Every structure is written in structure tokens, then in C-alpha cells.
Amino acid sequence: MTTQRLTRKGQATRDRIVTAAARLMIEQGVARTTIEDIQAAAGVSPSQLYHYFPGKDALVSAVIEQQTAQVLEIQHSGLGSLDTIDSLTNWRDLMVGILTGMQCAGGCPLGSLASDLSESDPVARVQLAGAFEQWEGLIRDGLVRMRERGELAADADPADLAVAMLAAVQGGLLLSQVRRDPAPLRIAVDTMIDHLHALTR
Amino acid sequence: MTTQRLTRKGQATRDRIVTAAARLMIEQGVARTTIEDIQAAAGVSPSQLYHYFPGKDALVSAVIEQQTAQVLEIQHSGLGSLDTIDSLTNWRDLMVGILTGMQCAGGCPLGSLASDLSESDPVARVQLAGAFEQWEGLIRDGLVRMRERGELAADADPADLAVAMLAAVQGGLLLSQVRRDPAPLRIAVDTMIDHLHALTR
Known part of the structure; x- marks a missing residue:
């Protein structure tokens, strides 16, 4: 999904997920960071996260x-x-x-x-x-x-x-x-x- | 356990475990490296490994x-x-x-x-x-x-x-x-x- 297609609200949600993922991945390492950790840190549901990112590689x-x-x-x-x-x-x-x-x-x-x-x-x-x-x-x-x-x-x-x-x-x-x-x-x-x-x- | 107490054979086994652990931990990261990976790479049994290292921190x-x-x-x-x-x-x-x-x-x-x-x-x-x-x-x-x-x-x-x-x-x-x-x-x-x-x- 290209970011161009997102609404402003969608873009804000996507950014929040990426920012939470970045903090966790840099702080504790990629391997120690689970999708569940990122969901919790970003305050999004599993379906919201998977809407923007099909998996960890995309994150x-x-x-x-x-x-x-x-x-x-x-x-x-x-x-x-x-x-x-x-x-x-x-x-x-x-x-x-x-x-x-x-x-x-x-x-x-x-x-x-x-x-x-x-x-x-x-x-x-x-x-x-x-x-x-x-x-x-x-x-x-x-x-x-x-x-x-x-x-x-x-x-x-x-x-x-x-x-x-x-x-x-x-x-x-x-x-x-x-x-x-x-x-x-x-x-x-x-x-x-x-x-x-x-x-x- | 201090290395001084080990027999020559024991020291060799311990060295083999550490060398295998080092290769895996440096190559794939500490979090991605399991005790089981290290056992397999060093060719030792779980009890042998635990004899020298009580856990991952010691490794x-x-x-x-x-x-x-x-x-x-x-x-x-x-x-x-x-x-x-x-x-x-x-x-x-x-x-x-x-x-x-x-x-x-x-x-x-x-x-x-x-x-x-x-x-x-x-x-x-x-x-x-x-x-x-x-x-x-x-x-x-x-x-x-x-x-x-x-x-x-x-x-x-x-x-x-x-x-x-x-x-x-x-x-x-x-x-x-x-x-x-x-x-x-x-x-x-x-x-x-x-x-x-x-x-x-």
C-alpha cells in the first residue's frame, strides 16, 4: 500500500504504528519486538495494523x-x-x-x-x-x-x-x-x- | 564454575560451546539464538551444556x-x-x-x-x-x-x-x-x- 492512497487519518495511524515499531526495534532489537508489542505500543487493533502492514518485514x-x-x-x-x-x-x-x-x-x-x-x-x-x-x-x-x-x-x-x-x-x-x-x-x-x-x- | 577447575577435556567442551554460541550470537543476534541452537551447533547434550552454563546470560x-x-x-x-x-x-x-x-x-x-x-x-x-x-x-x-x-x-x-x-x-x-x-x-x-x-x- 502506497502512502499516497491513505486518508489523513489513515496516514496518522500508519505513522503512529511506524513510530512505535521504530522505538521498540531500535531499543530492544528487531528479533525481540513482536507484532503484539507494536500493536500495544501504538494502541491499534491487530486488524488495523495488518491493514497497513502485512507482516514484520513490511514494518x-x-x-x-x-x-x-x-x-x-x-x-x-x-x-x-x-x-x-x-x-x-x-x-x-x-x-x-x-x-x-x-x-x-x-x-x-x-x-x-x-x-x-x-x-x-x-x-x-x-x-x-x-x-x-x-x-x-x-x-x-x-x-x-x-x-x-x-x-x-x-x-x-x-x-x-x-x-x-x-x-x-x-x-x-x-x-x-x-x-x-x-x-x-x-x-x-x-x-x-x-x-x-x-x-x- | 571457574575454568580453573575444569579438566582438559572439560575445558575443550566448554570452549566448543562458547565458540558455537559466539558464532550464532554474532551472526544472527543474541535474541535469535536459542540454547537449543547452541547445543546443536556445539554437538553437546542439554545436560552437558547446563553443566557449564546455567543459562543464556552465562553464555x-x-x-x-x-x-x-x-x-x-x-x-x-x-x-x-x-x-x-x-x-x-x-x-x-x-x-x-x-x-x-x-x-x-x-x-x-x-x-x-x-x-x-x-x-x-x-x-x-x-x-x-x-x-x-x-x-x-x-x-x-x-x-x-x-x-x-x-x-x-x-x-x-x-x-x-x-x-x-x-x-x-x-x-x-x-x-x-x-x-x-x-x-x-x-x-x-x-x-x-x-x-x-x-x-x-
Whole structure:
């Protein structure tokens, strides 16, 4: 069922189900989350849930889609386009602030789903790989613009630097999650910003 | 039951159970792994398994202990002490080689367990935080020695750089896992080595 066909009320119900599923799947893992848990958390009947989602796979896919949109929204929201050292520093502050607000629980929603599903669900793995590619693309585009303006050395490689920055974010979030301390995320991203700064002319 | 009390045969049986449990838990996640799966994979009877492990929590703890030892062993094995740019480059090659040999499946065993268990198992989370601290300590010790020998700038911070390097490894492994491509791990660690190189005097 495409979302285009839904009434506004139907869309709101569908969104409520996806939001409840996302919270449970990211918090406790996909395998530990039952359809019944999601029904209860979303406050919908079994027939309502099955009206929108024929099964757990469809819910997983909708959760990845929703979380991807939210993560990419954070890149855009008021941060401009990540194409100056200042905007990257603001982006770091935003991520650290969100993490601190969550007491460092949960990690990156996309990273948690990727670790959870990469070996057990090939379809979800491909969908998540696409999400990370989009995210990396936003970082890369900003670095390309910095290089075009002469703010990054001509021989700096925006593609590789974007991969390294996304890895710093993912690894930093995982270490922050396991230690319940925002420091690893802050330090990992700061080190990459220092590295870019050293390449800035 | 402490491992000291076991006979050699008993130790071998216990090791076989832990190895089977580790493979299943890392591949398919802890929640998807049943005691029956582990019994079947290890080729032991229920009473044999329960003789060594009273339940799944004890198995999870033994798996984390085994995987921590294996990861730290990789740091040590023939790589010297990660205290030169060359030894860091060899370490990167070793990790990329292991990952490529596994067709990029599975990710980092400790990272996968951390993502899987951080929200659902507080005891495992603390045990994993300790494992990452030991790993980070090995990286930090090498950077401290580099700084002492004057190979790293006096104002470089080995503690922060070790956090950033471990984050690069974890994030790189996750991106490599989800993309089934060793490039993200290689690029993330290479970027950190480039950064250290720029700080090398």
C-alpha cells in the first residue's frame, strides 16, 4: 500500500504504528519486538495494523524509511549544508546534544538497525546501505563545495573524507552508547574536523 | 564454575560451546539464538551444556570474554605494539584482510554484541564497555610511546586520538558490513593514520 492512497487519518495511524515499531526495534532489537508489542505500543487493533502492514518485514522496511528521513532531516535542519568548518562544528554539537538528551541510549537508529539486520535480513541490509549512501552523499557534497571554494586542499579527497567522517559518527555513537558517555562521539567527530581543518587552506 | 577447575577435556567442551554460541550470537543476534541452537551447533547434550552454563546470560558473558581475548590478541599478534606509523598500517592491513576473508559479514564481534546488548542487557553492556576500554588502552599506549620518542607532536593527545581511532575502526567495520565492501574500514583507518602522520614530527 502506497502512502499516497491513505486518508489523513489513515496516514496518522500508519505513522503512529511506524513510530512505535521504530522505538521498540531500535531499543530492544528487531528479533525481540513482536507484532503484539507494536500493536500495544501504538494502541491499534491487530486488524488495523495488518491493514497497513502485512507482516514484520513490511514494518522493518517502513521503520528504516522513517529513520532514514529523520537522520537526513537532522543534516539539513538549520545547519545549512555542512560546507564550512563552522557548519560541521554545529552539526557535531547537534548530534552530541541529541545523544545527551537520550542519556546516550539507543545509538544511531540506522547504525543499530544495520548491526541488527545485516546478517539476518538481506533486503533490509540493502535498504540500509542505500540510507548510508545518501547520508555520506550529503557530507561529501559539502566537502566538494569547500574544495571548490578553496577551503579544502585541492588534493583532498571529499569521497574518502566523507566515508571517514560517517565512520567517525557511527563508531563514536556506538562507543558512546556502550559507555553511556557522549565523549566518544564528540572526540571522534572533533578529530575528523581537526583533520579537515589541517587540510583547509 | 571457574575454568580453573575444569579438566582438559572439560575445558575443550566448554570452549566448543562458547565458540558455537559466539558464532550464532554474532551472526544472527543474541535474541535469535536459542540454547537449543547452541547445543546443536556445539554437538553437546542439554545436560552437558547446563553443566557449564546455567543459562543464556552465562553464555553471553563467556562469549564476550572469549571475543575480547581474541580481539586483543589480534592487536598483539606479530604487530608489535602499535607504536609506529608502520605498525598501525600493518594492523590496518590485518583487519582489512580478516574482514575480506569473511566477505565483510559479521562486523566487529565486540561492536555487534555492543549494538545488540547495550539496551537489553545492562550487565553485558558494562562488560563490553570494559572490553572497549582495554582495546582503546592498547592503542593509547602505543601513541604515548610515539609521543615519548618525539614521533608524535608534544601537544597531540594520545587519549583522544585512541578514542577517535577506535571509533574509526568500529564505524568502518559497520559500514563495511552493511555494504559488503572492505573499503569503508580501510578508508576510515587510513584517514586516522594520515591524521597521525600529520601530527608526526
